[in-house]
Ligand code: TYD
């Protein structure tokens with residue numbers, strides 16, 4: 377008897393290989409290959425042609441023949457979620473919501489369903505993870521549900537497909553893709569081929585019937601479950617729900633969006649009765665900040681179109697060993713090293729005698745170069761043990777020769793500082809020249825790091 381054929385898949389990115397490999401050549405992750413049986417592929421119509429359902433193949437169309445209607449977007453009832461989706465849910469779109477287990481994906485989607493149902497939409501929530509009783513307990517926490525919101529506990533996609541065709545909902549939630557399976561595929565639920573084929577079926581449902589489908593995908597570091605990255609390329613929109621599980625706030629980040637910008641974030645807070653929107657993230661990020669502590673500086677980062685103020689903290693202490701220690705939490709480690717080198721070379725601070733720890737308070741990850749100047753000033757403030765005024769906002773990119781370079785959207789950042797009650801703003805000289813006069817805040821333009829240090833510290 378012939379041996380059943382198998383192939384190897386990378387659990388991280390879905391790379392396929394006939395033999396096992398220690399490192400995936402595509403995503404460079406180690407030890408991610410798993411063996412799975414190959415199934416025979418039948419030739420099917422693609423999702424968009426509708427050939428499988430016997431409808432006539434679509435004709436090519438001119439751009440001006442395609443009509444765009446405003447009502448193609450559905451509001452989720454959450455402003456934060458709408459913004460990340462690109463102004464609401466697009467009919468017939470496939471959205472992947474990824475995140476660590478327990479971060480609140482099911483809660484977010486259930487609350488969204490509740491909002492949609494109460495605005496008169498037909499919603500179907502399919503759970504493969506929890507029983508109807510468990511869902512009911514969760515629903516009781518988030519408040520009363522009115523309108524047409526139905527629940528189904530099922531993991532077989534063949535049955536799910538039938539139910540969807542019968543019920544004809546407008547929005548479907550699949551929680552989670554890793555529990556779904558198709559009978560004609562030999563491997564177990566959660567394997568790369570099951571996850572892929574299941575997504576394929578859901579894509580055909582979404583595009584064929586014009587239903588918006590939300591798929592939950594758990595991010596898994598280890599174990600046999602395929603990660604959501606395997607299906608990122610198949611879906612229209614990829615959102616990641618992140619945040620420290622011990623902290624209350626959660627950030628929803630768009631990673632891919634065929635219908636909108638990807639650098640928007642939505643901020644939520646986990647409460648006793650579900651998730652709650654945080655409309656003013658700056659206030660949230662700065663709350664509980666120590667005033668008049670050395671090594672703490674407020675910076676401004678742009679998250680899409682929204683400025684977010686955050687606190688950059690640094691701790692500089694003399695080193696006990698020959699090798700100074702450096703760490704960077706919430707920002708790029710190499711960037712911090714580079715900025716320390718700039719201080720050493722251009723400003724003559726003997727940084728090699730000190731350990732330096734940099735942290736972005738609040739747990740946000742910020743890689744925007746506009747926070748460079750704030751990192752530098754936090755380091756020097758800690759080194760001199762001199763506080764920077766807590767009402768001063770600092771932003772600017774720092775170049776290798778210690779010059780302070782322009783950043784985009786300076787005006788919005790300054791406005792946010794005014795809104796939050798700041799009285800001084802240190803910014804790149806070039807940005808200041810282009811800006812309108814502002815008498816609500818003192819603006820200090822700086823050309824290089826030395827000027828910036830002189831402006832805020834003695
Ligand atoms: P959940 O949505 O089940 O996470 P996921 O689907 O991403 O795995 O979130 C579960 C966590 O949220 C759990 O630790 C309890 C907490 N939680 C609250 O704090 N308040 C609430 O109202 C709800 C429903 C959950």
Ligand code: MG
Pocket residue numbers: 481482483505551
């Ligand atoms: Mg869940």
